[in-house]
Amino acid sequence: MEQKDNTKNEKQINEVDCDEVIRKLNMILDGEVAKEEENQLLHHIDDCNNCLEQYHIEKSFKELLKSKLQNLNVSVSLIQTIKDRIKGKS
Protein backbone atom coordinates (compact mmCIF):
# COMPACT_ATOMS: atom_id res chain seq x y z
CA MET A 1 0.00 0.00 0.00
CA GLU A 2 2.77 2.38 0.81
CA GLN A 3 4.49 3.86 -2.14
CA LYS A 4 8.19 4.45 -2.06
CA ASP A 5 7.84 6.96 -4.76
CA ASN A 6 8.44 10.31 -3.20
CA THR A 7 8.88 12.05 -6.47
CA LYS A 8 5.20 12.69 -6.71
CA ASN A 9 4.67 16.37 -6.69
CA GLU A 10 1.57 18.44 -6.79
CA LYS A 11 1.21 18.30 -10.52
CA GLN A 12 1.35 14.55 -10.61
CA ILE A 13 -0.99 14.10 -7.73
CA ASN A 14 -3.94 14.47 -9.99
CA GLU A 15 -2.84 11.49 -11.96
CA VAL A 16 -4.45 8.91 -9.80
CA ASP A 17 -4.17 5.51 -11.38
CA CYS A 18 -6.92 2.98 -11.91
CA ASP A 19 -5.55 0.52 -9.37
CA GLU A 20 -5.73 3.07 -6.66
CA VAL A 21 -9.24 4.08 -7.60
CA ILE A 22 -10.48 0.50 -7.69
CA ARG A 23 -8.83 -0.24 -4.38
CA LYS A 24 -10.58 2.70 -2.82
CA LEU A 25 -13.98 2.39 -4.46
CA ASN A 26 -15.60 0.97 -1.38
CA MET A 27 -14.06 3.58 0.83
CA ILE A 28 -15.33 6.31 -1.43
CA LEU A 29 -18.83 4.88 -1.35
CA ASP A 30 -18.67 4.40 2.39
CA GLY A 31 -17.68 8.02 2.84
CA GLU A 32 -14.32 7.09 4.32
CA VAL A 33 -12.05 9.14 2.09
CA ALA A 34 -11.09 12.69 2.96
CA LYS A 35 -12.76 15.33 0.86
CA GLU A 36 -9.72 16.44 -1.08
CA GLU A 37 -8.64 12.94 -1.99
CA GLU A 38 -12.20 12.04 -2.78
CA ASN A 39 -12.38 14.84 -5.29
CA GLN A 40 -9.25 13.61 -7.02
CA LEU A 41 -10.55 10.07 -7.18
CA LEU A 42 -13.97 11.14 -8.42
CA HIS A 43 -12.30 13.30 -11.00
CA HIS A 44 -10.51 10.26 -12.33
CA ILE A 45 -13.69 8.21 -12.22
CA ASP A 46 -15.49 10.80 -14.30
CA ASP A 47 -12.89 10.53 -17.01
CA CYS A 48 -12.25 6.82 -16.99
CA ASN A 49 -14.86 4.47 -18.39
CA ASN A 50 -13.54 1.38 -16.71
CA CYS A 51 -13.45 2.92 -13.27
CA LEU A 52 -16.80 4.57 -13.82
CA GLU A 53 -18.38 1.23 -14.60
CA GLN A 54 -16.91 -0.37 -11.50
CA TYR A 55 -18.00 2.58 -9.47
CA HIS A 56 -21.57 2.16 -10.62
CA ILE A 57 -21.53 -1.56 -9.96
CA GLU A 58 -20.33 -1.07 -6.42
CA LYS A 59 -22.65 1.82 -5.84
CA SER A 60 -25.73 0.01 -7.01
CA PHE A 61 -24.84 -3.06 -4.99
CA LYS A 62 -24.59 -1.00 -1.86
CA GLU A 63 -27.91 0.63 -2.67
CA LEU A 64 -29.44 -2.75 -3.36
CA LEU A 65 -28.49 -4.01 0.08
CA LYS A 66 -29.84 -0.94 1.74
CA SER A 67 -33.12 -1.11 -0.11
CA LYS A 68 -33.72 -4.86 0.13
CA LEU A 69 -32.66 -5.28 3.73
CA GLN A 70 -35.36 -3.44 5.57
CA ASN A 71 -35.57 -3.37 9.32
CA LEU A 72 -37.92 -5.78 11.01
CA ASN A 73 -40.36 -4.68 13.67
CA VAL A 74 -39.92 -5.81 17.19
CA SER A 75 -43.03 -7.00 19.01
CA VAL A 76 -44.91 -4.51 21.12
CA SER A 77 -44.78 -6.91 24.02
CA LEU A 78 -40.97 -6.89 24.05
CA ILE A 79 -40.92 -3.12 24.28
CA GLN A 80 -43.38 -3.29 27.14
CA THR A 81 -41.39 -5.96 28.93
CA ILE A 82 -38.25 -3.88 28.73
CA LYS A 83 -40.03 -0.78 29.97
CA ASP A 84 -41.60 -2.69 32.84
CA ARG A 85 -38.36 -4.26 33.91
CA ILE A 86 -36.61 -0.92 33.86
CA LYS A 87 -39.35 0.76 35.84
CA GLY A 88 -39.01 -1.91 38.47
CA LYS A 89 -35.38 -1.04 39.02
CA SER A 90 -34.37 1.64 41.43
Place this chain on the structure above:
Amino acid sequence: MKQKKTPDIKENTTEETQTYSHEEKNENPDAFLEEELKPITLTKEEIDIIFEKEMLPHINALYTFAFRLTNNEDDANDLVQETYLKAYRFFGSYEQGTNAKAWLYRILKNSFINNYRKQSKEPNKIDYEEAETIFHSEKNNYNPIDSRDKVFKGLLGDEVSNALMALPLDFKTVIMLCDIEGFTYEEIAKIVDTPIGTVRSRLHRGRKMLKEMLAKYAASLGYDTSEETQNSEQEQD
Protein backbone atom coordinates in the same frame (compact mmCIF):
# COMPACT_ATOMS: atom_id res chain seq x y z
CA MET B 1 -16.91 -25.83 28.35
CA LYS B 2 -13.83 -26.71 26.41
CA GLN B 3 -13.90 -28.22 23.01
CA LYS B 4 -12.39 -31.64 22.75
CA LYS B 5 -9.23 -30.64 21.09
CA THR B 6 -9.19 -28.32 18.25
CA PRO B 7 -6.38 -29.18 15.91
CA ASP B 8 -4.03 -26.38 15.20
CA ILE B 9 -5.61 -24.82 12.21
CA LYS B 10 -4.35 -21.39 12.94
CA GLU B 11 -3.23 -20.79 9.40
CA ASN B 12 -5.22 -19.01 6.79
CA THR B 13 -8.84 -18.21 7.25
CA THR B 14 -10.01 -19.76 10.48
CA GLU B 15 -9.74 -16.67 12.55
CA GLU B 16 -11.14 -14.34 10.00
CA THR B 17 -14.09 -16.28 8.76
CA GLN B 18 -15.41 -18.34 11.55
CA THR B 19 -15.32 -16.53 14.81
CA TYR B 20 -14.87 -13.16 16.22
CA SER B 21 -11.19 -13.03 17.02
CA HIS B 22 -12.35 -11.91 20.40
CA GLU B 23 -13.81 -15.30 21.07
CA GLU B 24 -10.53 -17.06 21.62
CA LYS B 25 -9.41 -14.85 24.39
CA ASN B 26 -11.33 -15.58 27.46
CA GLU B 27 -12.52 -12.10 28.12
CA ASN B 28 -15.51 -10.87 29.95
CA PRO B 29 -17.61 -9.37 27.17
CA ASP B 30 -19.05 -6.78 29.51
CA ALA B 31 -15.67 -5.67 30.72
CA PHE B 32 -15.79 -2.52 28.65
CA LEU B 33 -19.02 -1.53 30.34
CA GLU B 34 -17.55 -1.96 33.78
CA GLU B 35 -14.36 -0.19 32.86
CA GLU B 36 -16.12 2.77 31.38
CA LEU B 37 -18.50 3.14 34.26
CA LYS B 38 -18.59 6.64 35.68
CA PRO B 39 -20.50 7.94 38.65
CA ILE B 40 -23.95 9.18 37.70
CA THR B 41 -25.36 12.38 39.08
CA LEU B 42 -28.70 11.99 37.36
CA THR B 43 -31.85 10.90 39.11
CA LYS B 44 -33.67 7.77 38.08
CA GLU B 45 -36.33 9.91 36.42
CA GLU B 46 -33.73 11.73 34.34
CA ILE B 47 -32.07 8.51 33.34
CA ASP B 48 -35.42 7.03 32.37
CA ILE B 49 -36.12 9.99 30.13
CA ILE B 50 -32.78 9.81 28.36
CA PHE B 51 -33.18 6.08 28.06
CA GLU B 52 -36.56 6.40 26.47
CA LYS B 53 -35.51 9.20 24.14
CA GLU B 54 -32.07 8.03 23.07
CA MET B 55 -31.97 4.29 23.54
CA LEU B 56 -35.39 2.82 22.90
CA PRO B 57 -35.91 4.35 19.44
CA HIS B 58 -33.17 2.04 18.11
CA ILE B 59 -34.99 -1.09 19.15
CA ASN B 60 -36.15 -2.15 15.68
CA ALA B 61 -32.69 -1.77 14.23
CA LEU B 62 -31.20 -3.73 17.12
CA TYR B 63 -33.80 -6.43 16.82
CA THR B 64 -33.09 -6.76 13.11
CA PHE B 65 -29.38 -7.01 13.77
CA ALA B 66 -30.02 -9.61 16.49
CA PHE B 67 -32.30 -11.61 14.26
CA ARG B 68 -29.77 -11.71 11.45
CA LEU B 69 -27.09 -12.81 13.87
CA THR B 70 -29.13 -15.56 15.49
CA ASN B 71 -31.60 -16.45 12.75
CA ASN B 72 -34.16 -17.05 15.47
CA GLU B 73 -36.90 -14.77 16.76
CA ASP B 74 -36.77 -15.90 20.38
CA ASP B 75 -33.01 -15.59 20.54
CA ALA B 76 -33.25 -12.17 18.95
CA ASN B 77 -35.85 -11.06 21.49
CA ASP B 78 -33.71 -12.30 24.36
CA LEU B 79 -30.68 -10.59 22.98
CA VAL B 80 -32.43 -7.28 22.58
CA GLN B 81 -33.86 -7.46 26.06
CA GLU B 82 -30.49 -8.35 27.53
CA THR B 83 -28.93 -5.47 25.64
CA TYR B 84 -31.37 -2.91 26.99
CA LEU B 85 -31.18 -4.18 30.53
CA LYS B 86 -27.40 -4.00 30.43
CA ALA B 87 -27.54 -0.57 28.86
CA TYR B 88 -29.73 0.54 31.71
CA ARG B 89 -27.66 -1.11 34.37
CA PHE B 90 -24.42 0.28 32.98
CA PHE B 91 -25.89 3.60 32.04
CA GLY B 92 -22.94 5.30 33.69
CA SER B 93 -20.61 3.97 31.03
CA TYR B 94 -22.55 5.68 28.28
CA GLU B 95 -20.97 8.95 27.45
CA GLN B 96 -23.77 11.34 26.77
CA GLY B 97 -23.66 13.08 23.44
CA THR B 98 -21.89 10.17 21.80
CA ASN B 99 -23.59 7.75 19.46
CA ALA B 100 -26.10 5.86 21.59
CA LYS B 101 -26.92 3.51 18.78
CA ALA B 102 -23.30 2.44 18.31
CA TRP B 103 -23.02 1.88 22.04
CA LEU B 104 -26.10 -0.35 22.05
CA TYR B 105 -24.79 -2.32 19.09
CA ARG B 106 -21.56 -2.88 20.90
CA ILE B 107 -23.38 -4.23 23.93
CA LEU B 108 -25.55 -6.46 21.79
CA LYS B 109 -22.64 -7.83 19.82
CA ASN B 110 -20.71 -8.61 22.99
CA SER B 111 -23.73 -10.26 24.57
CA PHE B 112 -24.20 -12.34 21.49
CA ILE B 113 -20.64 -13.59 21.58
CA ASN B 114 -20.92 -14.35 25.23
CA ASN B 115 -24.17 -16.28 24.88
CA TYR B 116 -23.02 -18.38 22.01
CA ARG B 117 -19.74 -19.14 23.61
CA LYS B 118 -21.55 -20.35 26.70
CA GLN B 119 -23.99 -22.49 24.84
CA SER B 120 -21.35 -23.46 22.32
CA LYS B 121 -24.17 -23.19 19.91
CA GLU B 122 -23.20 -21.88 16.58
CA PRO B 123 -25.78 -20.12 14.50
CA ASN B 124 -25.89 -20.01 10.77
CA LYS B 125 -23.64 -22.83 9.79
CA ILE B 126 -25.61 -23.05 6.63
CA ASP B 127 -23.68 -22.38 3.51
CA TYR B 128 -20.55 -21.72 5.45
CA GLU B 129 -18.69 -24.04 3.16
CA GLU B 130 -20.06 -22.35 0.15
CA ALA B 131 -18.99 -18.98 1.40
CA GLU B 132 -15.55 -20.39 2.07
CA THR B 133 -15.30 -21.87 -1.37
CA ILE B 134 -16.29 -18.62 -2.92
CA PHE B 135 -13.75 -16.79 -0.89
CA HIS B 136 -10.99 -19.09 -2.01
CA SER B 137 -12.01 -19.02 -5.60
CA GLU B 138 -12.15 -15.28 -5.91
CA LYS B 139 -8.60 -14.55 -4.78
CA ASN B 140 -7.29 -11.96 -7.14
CA ASN B 141 -9.96 -12.33 -9.68
CA TYR B 142 -10.94 -8.86 -10.47
CA ASN B 143 -14.70 -8.63 -10.77
CA PRO B 144 -15.12 -12.30 -11.64
CA ILE B 145 -18.88 -12.29 -11.76
CA ASP B 146 -21.56 -10.39 -13.47
CA SER B 147 -22.74 -8.17 -10.70
CA ARG B 148 -24.44 -5.48 -12.64
CA ASP B 149 -27.51 -3.94 -11.22
CA LYS B 150 -30.07 -5.78 -13.27
CA VAL B 151 -28.77 -9.17 -12.21
CA PHE B 152 -30.03 -8.56 -8.71
CA LYS B 153 -33.10 -6.56 -9.49
CA GLY B 154 -35.51 -9.46 -9.32
CA LEU B 155 -34.32 -10.65 -5.92
CA LEU B 156 -36.70 -10.33 -3.03
CA GLY B 157 -35.79 -8.86 0.31
CA ASP B 158 -35.97 -12.26 1.98
CA GLU B 159 -33.64 -13.75 -0.56
CA VAL B 160 -31.05 -11.07 -0.01
CA SER B 161 -31.54 -11.38 3.71
CA ASN B 162 -31.04 -15.16 3.65
CA ALA B 163 -27.87 -14.82 1.63
CA LEU B 164 -26.56 -12.26 4.06
CA MET B 165 -27.36 -14.49 7.01
CA ALA B 166 -25.51 -17.36 5.41
CA LEU B 167 -22.27 -15.40 5.39
CA PRO B 168 -19.73 -16.14 8.10
CA LEU B 169 -20.32 -14.08 11.19
CA ASP B 170 -17.46 -11.63 10.85
CA PHE B 171 -18.45 -10.71 7.35
CA LYS B 172 -22.15 -10.33 7.71
CA THR B 173 -21.63 -8.28 10.84
CA VAL B 174 -19.58 -5.59 9.15
CA ILE B 175 -21.87 -5.53 6.14
CA MET B 176 -24.89 -4.97 8.33
CA LEU B 177 -23.13 -2.27 10.30
CA CYS B 178 -21.81 -0.47 7.26
CA ASP B 179 -24.27 -0.97 4.44
CA ILE B 180 -27.49 -1.11 6.37
CA GLU B 181 -26.82 1.00 9.42
CA GLY B 182 -24.29 3.36 7.94
CA PHE B 183 -21.84 3.33 10.83
CA THR B 184 -18.39 4.70 10.08
CA TYR B 185 -15.41 2.36 9.93
CA GLU B 186 -14.27 3.78 13.21
CA GLU B 187 -17.58 3.04 14.90
CA ILE B 188 -17.65 -0.45 13.42
CA ALA B 189 -14.11 -1.11 14.61
CA LYS B 190 -15.23 -0.26 18.11
CA ILE B 191 -18.39 -2.34 17.92
CA VAL B 192 -16.64 -5.46 16.69
CA ASP B 193 -13.42 -4.78 18.54
CA THR B 194 -10.96 -4.99 15.66
CA PRO B 195 -8.61 -2.53 13.96
CA ILE B 196 -10.06 -0.37 11.20
CA GLY B 197 -7.95 -2.15 8.59
CA THR B 198 -9.65 -5.41 9.49
CA VAL B 199 -13.05 -3.79 9.14
CA ARG B 200 -12.08 -2.59 5.70
CA SER B 201 -10.84 -5.95 4.50
CA ARG B 202 -13.80 -7.82 5.95
CA LEU B 203 -16.14 -5.46 4.19
CA HIS B 204 -14.31 -5.97 0.96
CA ARG B 205 -14.29 -9.74 1.17
CA GLY B 206 -17.76 -9.99 2.62
CA ARG B 207 -19.28 -7.96 -0.17
CA LYS B 208 -17.54 -10.08 -2.75
CA MET B 209 -18.86 -13.25 -1.18
CA LEU B 210 -22.34 -11.87 -0.92
CA LYS B 211 -22.27 -10.66 -4.47
CA GLU B 212 -21.21 -14.09 -5.72
CA MET B 213 -23.85 -15.83 -3.69
CA LEU B 214 -26.55 -13.52 -4.92
CA ALA B 215 -25.43 -13.74 -8.51
CA LYS B 216 -25.45 -17.52 -8.37
CA TYR B 217 -28.77 -17.50 -6.66
CA ALA B 218 -30.28 -15.10 -9.14
CA ALA B 219 -29.00 -17.25 -11.97
CA SER B 220 -30.42 -20.40 -10.41
CA LEU B 221 -33.80 -18.77 -10.14
CA GLY B 222 -33.65 -17.93 -13.78
CA TYR B 223 -33.33 -14.22 -13.38
CA ASP B 224 -31.63 -13.35 -16.55
CA THR B 225 -27.98 -12.53 -16.10
CA SER B 226 -27.10 -12.30 -19.74
CA GLU B 227 -26.64 -9.25 -21.85
CA GLU B 228 -29.93 -9.08 -23.73
CA THR B 229 -33.32 -8.67 -22.03
CA GLN B 230 -33.86 -5.00 -22.18
CA ASN B 231 -37.55 -5.35 -22.70
CA SER B 232 -39.51 -7.62 -20.37
CA GLU B 233 -38.53 -6.25 -16.98
CA GLN B 234 -40.26 -8.19 -14.26
CA GLU B 235 -42.24 -5.49 -12.74
CA GLN B 236 -44.73 -7.41 -10.68
CA ASP B 237 -44.71 -6.81 -6.95
